[in-house]
Amino acid sequence: MVIKTLDIQTIRKDFPILQREVNGQPLVYLDNAATSQTPQQVIDVIVDYYQGYNANIHRGVHTLSQEATDAYEAARQKIQKHFNIAHSHEVIMTSGTTHGINLVATGFTSFLKKGDQIIVSAMEHHSNIVPWQMLCERTGAILKVVPMNLDGELVIEEYHKLLSDKTKLVFCNHVSNALGTINPIEEIIEAAHKVGAAVLIDGAQAAAHIKADLQALDVDFYTVSAHKMCGPTGVGMLYGKEEWLKKLPPYQGGGEMIAEVTFEKTTYADLPHKFEAGTPNICGGIAFGAALDYMNSIGFDAIAQYEDELLQYATEQLLAIDGLKIYGTPAHKTSVISFNIEGAHPYDIGTIVDKLGIAVRTGHHCAQPIMDFYKIPGTVRASFSFYNTREEVDKLVEGVKRARNMLL
Incomplete structure (x- = not known):
């Protein structure tokens, strides 16, 4: 089966909110596991x-x-x-x-x-x-x-x-x-x-x-x-x-x-x-x-393939940051990365990257028993959708690095 390649820039034009700025910066929306964005067609x-x-x-x-x-x-x-x-x-x-x-x-x-x-x-x-x-x-x-x-x-x-x-x-x-x-x-x-x-x-x-x-x-x-x-x-x-x-x-x-x-x-x-x-x-x-x-109309096979590529790229880039640990490393997962930086509270990281226009989720994500299992107060969660890009991943990585340097 041949899976079509997504035209991400064309897809992004369907989502009006992706054109806005937050705190003077282009919005990088990485909280899709909480709520995905809505296309103009809907x-x-x-x-x-x-x-x-x-x-x-x-x-x-x-x-x-x-x-x-x-x-x-x-x-x-x-x-x-x-x-x-x-x-x-x-x-x-x-x-x-x-x-x-x-x-x-x-x-x-x-x-x-x-x-x-x-x-x-x-x-x-x-x-x-x-x-x-x-x-x-x-x-x-x-x-x-x-x-x-x-x-x-x-x-x-x-x-x-x-x-x-x-x-x-x-x-x-x-x-x-x-x-x-x-x-x-x-x-x-x-x-x-x-x-x-x-x-x-x-x-x-x-x-x-x-x-x-x-x-x-x-x-x-x-x-x-x-x-x-x-x-x-x-x-x-x-x-x-x-x-x-x-x-x-x-x-x-x-x-x-x-x-x-x-x-x-x-x-x-x-x-x-x-x-x-x-x-x-x-x-x-x-x-x-x-x-x-x-x-x-976009196709779930194409969505799954693209999101998996984005997940792998984001995982590699984030793990290159000193002290960063990812929670949840199963053999099969969707495009969600929960992580912490040793010595930094997830809320503080989330607050700093928000000033850069990057939306991530922080806390226990209504899954407190998981956090208790890992003996942590919560995580920073970046969750990706088919309208996200590698460039946005790069901005996330730079934002997390900046937060780390400010906090440690």
């Missing part, structure tokens, strides 16, 4: 919605409502196609990954009992830890943790030892937001299913880099956020196998998720509306579909 869709057919969906016979409904449901079908989902009603529109995880965690309350076991990995985002702790508190289930090693990889042998007939749920991120590690989710899913456990994969960090085939993975639940993949904030999707979604109770009560309401009894709507109470982020959902169109 911005235009957002403007067009509010200027042309802003109306509520599924409830009106008037023209604007029908147009909005058609555009929203078309976006659901784009999500279905992108992730190779069998049925569009298996796509639940959410406010983001955290919403999707909490929906599942709340729904499983009635399925678990004291002594049942839930397994999570040691490298989870807080949003894939706290809801399961709350679920255990409600049900008496026990939370087990798959350990990680110093390279930032899961100790998969220990995962297999944790599995038993008491295991009911397994949760793991596809890609670590703090380290960039690509986890072996195929093996994790297959092993869990052998003991009868359901699996939820947090795909928030993977979706911008990896085009997941959810039917091939045979995963029970998969969640993503649009703002990690060139879309707007406040919208995402939860995929759930039809058999599971039919068994789970509604997450919220309100309009849209009902079939019939009387004061004596309420019956619930069919999928997916059973889980979509209230007026959704209509514009966000439509723009999510547009973001998928944009990224697919």
Whole structure:
């Protein structure tokens, strides 16, 4: 297969924000793992919605409502196609990954009992830890943790030892937001299913880099956020196998998720509306579909190849700085580099490079157990997207060198 070469300068012109300055310097945006930037093609869709057919969906016979409904449901079908989902009603529109995880965690309350076991990995985002702790508190289930090693990889042998007939749920991120590690989710899913456990994969960090085939993975639940993949904030999707979604109770009560309401009894709507109470982020959902169109027009194979080249280059350049250590050196990772400089606090480094127009993330990245494992307060995280350049990497390296010289 021949993978096309990306025209990065042409791509960069699609992103208006990349043309601005920060602190008198050209913006170097390297915080893509937190939120990616939005291309003009998606911005235009957002403007067009509010200027042309802003109306509520599924409830009106008037023209604007029908147009909005058609555009929203078309976006659901784009999500279905992108992730190779069998049925569009298996796509639940959410406010983001955290919403999707909490929906599942709340729904499983009635399925678990004291002594049942839930397994999570040691490298989870807080949003894939706290809801399961709350679920255990409600049900008496026990939370087990798959350990990680110093390279930032899961100790998969220990995962297999944790599995038993008491295991009911397994949760793991596809890609670590703090380290960039690509986890072996195929093996994790297959092993869990052998003991009868359901699996939820947090795909928030993977979706911008990896085009997941959810039917091939045979995963029970998969969640993503649009703002990690060139879309707007406040919208995402939860995929759930039809058999599971039919068994789970509604997450919220309100309009849209009902079939019939009387004061004596309420019956619930069919999928997916059973889980979509209230007026959704209509514009966000439509723009999510547009973001998928944009990224697919570039091509995920080309994106992956280019980002990997950028990752390798950035890794080599950063490691040449005295005292710099990278956390997360697995065999398979996406374009994320978490690092510290011996003797310097990550917050101080981030503050100095910001004055140079360079946006990186500092702190524990909502993955405090990872930082506790390494016995550090946090890291500086540079995360790259397909619109970043080698020249921007060079500016980052020079900025980090300058910070080091100022701090040490």
